[in-house]
Amino acid sequence: MAHDRSTDLYAAISHSGYYPDIVAEGLRDALAGEQVAAFVAHHEPTFDRDEIRRHMTVLVLTTSRIVLLHTDEHPPDDLVPRPYTSTTSEAVGLERISSVVVTRIVSTTGALEEAVLTIGWGAVARLDLEPARCDDPQCEADHGYTGSVSSDDFSLRLAAAGDGGHAVEHLLEFARHLSAATSTGPAPRGHR
Secondary structure (H helix, E strand, O other): OOOOOHHHHHHHHHHHOOOHHHHHHHHHHHHOOOOOOEEEEEEEEEEEOOEEEEEEEEEEEOOOEEEEEEEEEEOOOOOOOOOEEEEEEEEEEHHHOOEEEEEEEEOOOOOEEEEEEEEEOOOOEEEEEEEOOOOOOOOOOOOOEEEEEEEOOEEEEEEHHHHOHHHHHHHHHHHHHHHHHHOOOOOOOOOO
């Protein structure tokens, strides 16, 4: 592995200003001492009627896993009478990653406008079905259904307009590291 990027990761979390101690604590627990090879930290406000809610997503690549951490803020409710945060982490072994999909949107001027990273490991699958048809326009028979199943466990979209061009480039850099970590190149000589 190159060098440990933990310092850069925690600096990015602190710089976001979004519950940095809570986010960092959740990550420390989820990382369990593993070194950070690459990361993306994305702080995003969302609009919910008359309120602005914020949330933060952090992706961390280690030598053996990808750690996903998501922190949300919530208004008071029946269980917690004061505003609160919830942090959820998931760690997935690199051997379980089945797909790394990267979509780049580039304007006609050549400027990188946005990128979408979708990671699949089989926990969530999307099924798209439609009625099957035959070539006969007069046919009214039931031909069943046709469709596709796609893995869609996690997706993150960053746009230059909202997040800054550096954030989009950082997401693509993370995707390159993840693709390299999950590639199954030829086995070293002497191994079968």
